[in-house]
Amino acid sequence: MKLVKKKIFQDFIAARGLKSTRQRDVILEAFLDSDRHLSIEELYLHLRGGNPTIGYVTVYRTLKLFAESGIAREFQFGDGQTRYEHVVKGEHHDHLVCVRCGAISEFSNDAIEAIQDEIATSHGFHIQYHKMELYGVCAACAAEAVEAL
Amino acid sequence: MKLVKKKIFQDFIAARGLKSTRQRDVILEAFLDSDRHLSIEELYLHLRGGNPTIGYVTVYRTLKLFAESGIAREFQFGDGQTRYEHVVKGEHHDHLVCVRCGAISEFSNDAIEAIQDEIATSHGFHIQYHKMELYGVCAACAAEAVEAL
DNA sequence: CCTCATTCTGAAAATGAATTTCACTATACG
DNA sequence: CGTATAGTGAAATTCATTTTCAGAATGAGG
Ligand SMILES: [Mn+2]
Ligand SMILES: [Mn+2]
Ligand SMILES: [Zn+2]
Ligand SMILES: [Zn+2]
Numbered sequence: 001m002k003l004v005k006k007k008i009f010q011d012f013i014a015a016r017g018l019k020s021t022r023q024r025d026v027i028l029e030a031f032l033d034s035d036r037h038l039s040i041e042e043l044y045l046h047l048r049g050g051n052p053t054i055g056y057v058t059v060y061r062t063l064k065l066f067a068e069s070g071i072a073r074e075f076q077f078g079d080g081q082t083r084y085e086h087v088v089k090g091e092h093h094d095h096l097v098c099v100r101c102g103a104i105s106e107f108s109n110d111a112i113e114a115i116q117d118e119i120a121t122s123h124g125f126h127i128q129y130h131k132m133e134l135y136g137v138c139a140a141c142a143a144e145a146v147e148a149l
Numbered sequence: 150m151k152l153v154k155k156k157i158f159q160d161f162i163a164a165r166g167l168k169s170t171r172q173r174d175v176i177l178e179a180f181l182d183s184d185r186h187l188s189i190e191e192l193y194l195h196l197r198g199g200n201p202t203i204g205y206v207t208v209y210r211t212l213k214l215f216a217e218s219g220i221a222r223e224f225q226f227g228d229g230q231t232r233y234e235h236v237v238k239g240e241h242h243d244h245l246v247c248v249r250c251g252a253i254s255e256f257s258n259d260a261i262e263a264i265q266d267e268i269a270t271s272h273g274f275h276i277q278y279h280k281m282e283l284y285g286v287c288a289a290c291a292a293e294a295v296e297a298l
Numbered sequence: 299c300c301t302c303a304t305t306c307t308g309a310a311a312a313t314g315a316a317t318t319t320c321a322c323t324a325t326a327c328g
Numbered sequence: 329c330g331t332a333t334a335g336t337g338a339a340a341t342t343c344a345t346t347t348t349c350a351g352a353a354t355g356a357g358g
Contacts, residue, residue: 019325019334040315055337060316076225080315080345096274107268112261116283119256124288125245132281134265139273168305168354189344204308209345229316229344 002032005071005086012069023054027062031072032086037095037104039081077104077133098138105138151181154220154235161218172203176211180221181235186244186253188230226253226282247287254287 009028013020030047031038044059063084066072075083077097093108112132120127137145158177162169179196180187193208212233215221224232226246242257261281269276286294 017334021324021335023336057317057337058335061335076227078225082316096269096272098274099277105272105274107272109264109268112264115258115261119258120245120283120285123245123254123256124291125247125254125283125285126291127283127285128248129285130281130283132279134269134274134276134279136269136274136276136278142273142275166305170306170353172307206308206346207306210306231345 001088004088005032008071008088009066009069012065018065023058024062024065026050026054027059028066031063031066031084034086037075037077037083037085039083041081043084078135094132094134096134096136096138098141099135100137100141103138103140150237153237154181157220157237158215158218161214167214172207173211173214175199175203176208177215180212180215180233183235186224186226186232186234188232190230192233227284243281243283245283245285245287247290248284249286249290252287252289 006028010020012018013024026047027043030043034043034046036042040056040060040063043063044054044056047054047059063072063074066084066086067074070089072084072086075085075095077083077095079102092113093106096105096107098104116127116130119125155177159169161167162173175196176192179192183192183195185191189205189209189212192212193203193205196203196208212221212223215233215235216223219238221233221235224234224244226232226244228251241262242255245254245256247253265276265279268274
């Protein structure tokens with residue numbers, strides 16, 4: 001899967017007449033090695049740990065490229081930072097976001113997706129993408145809250 | 150309904166020891182008279198038309214108060230501006246957002262809401278609120294696109 | 299009606315994430 | 329190699345939001 005995504009990005013780079021650079025390689029590697037929903041800054045700070053260092057702006061631009069190429073999705077979970085996760089086209093899932101600890105978990109449900117299509121159709125609306133996020137308290141935080149009593 | 154919302158806000162103001170001001174009255178009136186999903190700036194510019202003028206910051210703070218009081222919901226539809234709509238607690242709907250003209254329409258679907266609850270339960274997750282937005286091309290814009298051929 | 303503690307207002311300043319600029323560097327194709 | 333083209337990153341800019349602060353308004357108690 002990691003190799004598939006690398007290939008997709010390489011092809012995208014080639015098709016657009018862009019260049020392959022050390023920075024893009026490093027960022028791609030780190031991005032694919034993560035299973036989190038990373039903000040630009042998080043990835044940037046992570047990369048600063050290694051050597052040589054890569055600029056914030058390059059991380060920013062590269063994540064945008066990932067999204068354009070189809071190997072990443074961009075999100076706004078309401079914490080003021082844009083986040084990215086790597087995905088492959090065709091696959092889809094939505095999110096549960098803990099308002100206490102920020103943990104993000106994933107789910108997908110075909111029934112909901114089907115109903116969404118029906119709703120769109122009945123409105124003469126052509127869906128391009130959707131956003132579905134459930135905000136609340138995760139199991140771990142709920143347990144913690146109980147302990148604290 | 151408008152009166153109900155006014156009452157809710159007045160009670161909120163009283164319960165919190167806040168004061169009733171001309172500005173809050175004017176902003177509330179204009180907000181309740183709209184059926185749109187207004188950004189701070191839109192409402193501010195609308196109010197500037199009338200006299201006397203009200204500051205941007207006051208509109209900003211007052212919309213926040215509306216949200217806290219329960220008569221408004223806050224949104225981010227991805228255009229970079231925070232938007233507000235007036236609602237009553239208990240009522241709920243989600244949105245279709247046109248990526249071409251920005252039009253926002255509404256829908257609600259009990260089946261989806263029920264499935265969301267099941268998903269949360271199966272994750273031990275306690276939902277506080279959710280976000281569901283379908284982005285795409287509205288019927289009007291689709292028709293326009295066909296004409297243009 | 300006054301008093302005055304408290305809240306409100308709004309211009310200006312600050313914040314902070316995203317985005318652009320630009321001088322310099324790296325890539326890649328012949 | 330040579331060189332046209334794209335990339336990099338520090339710094340500057342943008343832009344909505346949020347905070348600050350000094351003067352104004354509100355309203356509970358007298
Ligand atoms: Mn995800
Ligand atoms: Mn709505
Ligand atoms: Zn949590
Ligand atoms: Zn439209």
